[in-house]
Amino acid sequence: MNKFAPIFSVLTFLLSVTGAGVSQAADNGLPKYAAEPCCQLCPEAQKTSAEVALKEGSAGWLFAATERATNAEPLTTPERAFLLKLLVQELAQKGTTVMLVMPPSRTLMYADHQLSKGAAAETTKEYLQTLSFFRQAGFLVPAYERLQPTVSGSAEPFFFKRDIHWTSSGAMQTAQLAAADIRKLALFEHQPEQRFETTAQGVLKISGLLNNQSQTLCGGQRYPLEFTPHFVTKAVDEATTTSADDIWLIGSSQSVENRFNFNGFLQQSLSRKVSNYTPDDGNSSVGWTKLLASEAFQTKPPKLILWELPYEHRKLSASQLRQMIALVNNGCESYPTLEQKTQVFKGNNLNDVIFGANLLKTHPSQLIFDLKLSDPSIEQLLLTVWYSDGGKSDFQIRKNSQLTDSGRFSFVLGNVEMRQPRFFVSLDLALPGAARGKTTINASVCHFPDNLLQTAGR
Known part of the structure; x- marks a missing residue:
């Protein structure tokens, strides 16, 4: 149980006016008040869902019940x-x-x-x-x-x-x-x-x-x-x-x-x-x-x-890091373009957003994708990358709702697992919901200099 002593003289005044608290007659005839404990965390706060559950520490401290589990x-x-x-x-x-x-x-x-x-x-x-x-x-x-x-x-x-x-x-x-x-x-x-x-x-x-x-x-x-x-x-x-x-x-x-x-x-x-x-x-x-x-x-x-x-x-999140890396040099504005393509969405799926022979010559982890959508309200892209060995990887790129004024998504793929030599073949794209009206996408692909990937431990 947490105990807090009164720290303002006005509290004594309020108690005397309202009659709150427990009083005793002092030797000088003036009332004497004792402060009761103000708070104890209720059982409901400790038994609720893990996202909002609390636990009580000593000396008036409160902690999120999930902090220790998250650290693990x-x-x-x-x-x-x-x-x-x-x-x-x-x-x-x-x-x-x-x-x-x-x-x-x-x-x-x-x-x-x-x-x-x-x-x-x-x-x-x-x-x-x-x-x-x-x-x-x-x-x-x-x-x-x-x-x-x-x-x-x-x-x-x-x-x-x-x-x-x-x-x-x-x-x-x-x-x-x-x-x-x-x-x-x-x-x-x-x-x-x-x-x-x-x-x-x-x-x-x-x-x-x-x-x-x-x-x-x-x-x-x-x-x-x-x-x-x-x-x-x-x-x-x-x-x-x-x-x-x-x-x-x-x-x-x-x-x-x-x-x-x-x-x-x-x-x-x-x-x-x-x-x-x-x-x-x-x-x-x-x-x-x-x-x-x-x-x-x-x-x-x-x-x-x-x-x-x-x-x-x-x-x-990997989504955040992928975008931050691409934006350091403003997407494909600072590097030579390998492929560029413009398409129009039909429903919420678009296959082969990017596909080109030039990309088969570049390691996937070197590629930077710069997608510009005509609908700035789109906040999330669901991506499927296909590789030359027949394998694929699925991931998402999410933008904060405060950043939907441009419709731009710039990102990198990251460290592509190399069980055997594999190269980028194509990129499929889907939206969580259907595109509103006629949505055009302009996609560009460029690549990092080799020395960056070597330093990062490709």
Whole structure:
């Protein structure tokens, strides 16, 4: 059971006015009040479906019941490893290095509130394996396991007790750790120095995602709100040399501007400008797609991108990675075209979208597909790729509903299994629903330079 002591004198006033609470006569004749426990997670919240079930920790902590089970899923599949390596190599060809920002999960950092020693040890092992996996793919990954549940001299926890986000204290500690490693990079010295100042401006009031779930599942019962200082960082002088825009941040809802000030803490720790490209809704998948397709990236890519990716979101979908890789160089806009074809949908199936003798000479994992549909509302493509050995592979390419303004799907196939020499023959395409009216598709195919595939471990 969780106990919370009253912290505002106004609470005593309200209790005396309403008569709530239990009173006793004190020696001085004034009433004396004792606070009752405010909350205990109801059984319904712990027995509901796995997607929304909660579990109660000690000292007022709430956790998602599925966090431990999710952590147990495998991460290091050959397909994911190949796609991550290829993404890093494509970005490197543009002169861009990627640093991963991935602190331990709430489940791990506060294991003492809800995990047995054996479960905590296994969770720690899985987390360290995850960091190692990203390092092997070519990401810069600081030693985030050194982050602490609280910062020295501060009573504020790294994460909120009943919300999935870090506090301002957690954001500050992570920024300082990442900045220490950035300062060691050769690219750092070439960035113009600029002084920044951080000040506290009020507090952020956090209801908490897990708290809101508890309220819904437990008939309106909710835990107390939580608070964190609201910090704002501003430049106090101009850069010492011509202004540069060479360090970018893209992240989750934890990195959204004017929330937990992660970007501000980075700038103050580095004394360098960091441009924040995190979308307002914190959807980094959408953010990456918009960033890579932007004129700013295509004409002057940054030297360093910090990717703030919560540990719970580490299993990036193959669909997302395939599209990100293709968009680094704007699909087939930057490479020689091998085949190009325009067709019209009939119903929701289209066979032999791409078929050509030139493709039989190129390894399938080298191919980049750039499809442009006249109907911008289409969000998902179901693809079947046929190979020269008679085999096939099925996969889907899905776009976020926020990105359906162009009707463009750019993607790569990935690491095609080579039981024997096999080459691309044709691509069939289907839609989950029938196309609306006359839908035209313009399909182009190009290929990567050989050196990229060799580096990625084809």
